[in-house]
Amino acid sequence: MRPPFRRSVAAHQVAIEALLGTALRSPGSEPVPLDDALGRNLASDLVAPRALPPWDNSQMDGYAVNASDLGTGPLRVVAPIAAGQGATALARGTAAPIMTGAPMPQGANTVIPIEAAAPDSFPTSAELAEGSTVVLPDSSSEGNYVRARGSDIAEGTVVLGAGTRLGPTALGVAAGLGLAELNVTARPRVLLLSTGDELVAPGGTLGPGQIHDANTTLLHTALAAAGCEVTTAGVLDDSPEQFTSSLRAALKASDRDYHLVLSSGGISKGAFDVVKAVLAGHGVEFGSVAIQPGGPQGSGILSLSGCDPVPFIALPGNPVSAYVSFEMFLRPVLAAALGLPERARATATLAADLDSVPGKLQVRRGSYANGTVTPVGGASSHLLAALAASNAFILVDEHTTTLPAGSRVEILIIGDGS
Structure with a gap:
């Protein structure tokens, strides 16, 4: 078992890219009907099978x-x-x-x-x-x-190049050419799971000390918006034996291999952090990254007996920590591999005083408009309402501890989280 790693944000970003880059860039292709092709990427050049218009x-x-x-x-x-x-x-x-x-x-x-x-x-x-x-x-x-015949598109010409992200206009061209389906890049297949005996699925009845599971919905929708095909395993038990058994069953339940397994929770220093306790001996490394929230992280190639090796990323369990980790470490790799628009970075004027901890990149939630960003909520990693009210992350570098109102700050624009 390797000792815990301590990484900078940049070093962990490189590690996640190295872990996932190859697998995400070669997921194969599949034909899909036009109605299901919105947001997908063409797997090969679209060559016009006929002229458009087809006659004068x-x-x-x-x-x-x-x-x-x-x-x-x-x-x-x-x-x-x-x-x-x-x-x-x-x-x-x-x-x-x-x-x-x-x-x-x-x-x-x-x-x-x-x-x-x-x-x-x-x-x-x-x-x-x-x-x-x-x-x-x-x-x-x-x-x-x-x-004139072919004045829009000549027969045999390349209309859309391989890798084109299919929007309404591209799909309209395909429809105009009479195509009922397109060959698109297959979605990366992700197995998503949460851990924690305290978690109950939305709609369930809470017992003493329990809360509803926000992470599965939060990460499922974030992955789907980024172009992934997501299978959820639900909340796995905190017992090492039952966790291992449930994970193995989830991995073997699909008739297709996964490109990634993503978990949230169970990787801190608590006595019941089952993900770290079980998987540290199966190819997954755990440690800390100089970021707040989202410091505890895990990643590696999971080698579980009876299952094919698969990339595994373990995120912290607090919802804001999990989502910040997704945006900072996983979504950039998905964007590069799948042709997604990258999150825009900008410099904005800070509307209120802000304090930060030394030695870590602090990612604060904010509302950005007209060149000004207003902090929303505090630094705590459980503040879901503040996350939902935010359209930007305020990035405070590890050397800065105090930012007065009026300071210029770097922000990452996350929009509505899509």
């Missing part, structure tokens, strides 16, 4: 004509062409009423907007039957008000 079509409501027939006098009006219909070839000396998006008939090469025609309205069916004519301008360039 009208950009305006007007008359489809051959430009060389203009200036020869009134043209006989033939059957109209509506969007969604095929078009018969256009005879010379005639003009076909055409609607926006309708296919251009063979023999026509330009469109005259209805506003430029005399009369400036389409004939009725009865008028067509009697033999309507229309007077059009004397000239028009070929291709005028015509959307």
Whole structure:
């Protein structure tokens, strides 16, 4: 068993990247329907299977004509062409009423907007039957008000590159090309668990000394928002034997391997810190990082008999500590591997005095707007309401112990936590 590590924040960030980088960057690929592809990353280039538009079509409501027939006098009006219909070839000396998006008939090469025609309205069916004519301008360039085949996307071209994060516009392009599904990078599979006999699932009845488990929901949603496929094992027992048995069962319950196991709780110096007590002998190292909250940390390759080795990250149990740890150590690796937007950093004016402990990066919660950040709540790691009211982390370096109002501070903008 190795001695506890003592790391700087930067050193622990490097350690987590080294632990997860390779596994998260090669999770494989899978086809998914368009409706399920939002926020996913393309696994390979999207090559257009057809041109878009697939045929020449009208950009305006007007008359489809051959430009060389203009200036020869009134043209006989033939059957109209509506969007969604095929078009018969256009005879010379005639003009076909055409609607926006309708296919251009063979023999026509330009469109005259209805506003430029005399009369400036389409004939009725009865008028067509009697033999309507229309007077059009004397000239028009070929291709005028015509959307040419492939003018948006040529068949065979790369429309979206591999790694593209799929948003509404990208999915709209795929739909326009007629694709019902896309090949996307598979989500990293994470097994999430909490520990603590004092924890009860939300909705459950609390016994003496018990509290509801916030960490599973907090971390599950954070992982899902970062693009992970999450399986929850729930709250595992604080008994070493039952914890080990439950963990082994959870690892073997899936027909697919996990890329990561993430736990919260059970890694401090208490007498009942089961995660550290059990896993320190199975490839996971534990120690402290110079950060507050979130000092106790654990990481390594878990080697549990009967199970395949898997990266394991152990976070502290207090909810704010767990979430700060996720944002500072795990989400940056997920962002780099999965193409997520990185959390923005900025410099802001501090709205109130702030004290910090020496020797640690203190991460305080804050409300940021218009260049100013206001501390929310105190430094304690149990203040869930303050975390929920925050959209930024105030980062106070290990050398600073006092910051008066008006100081310039570095912040990490976490928005709504997504």
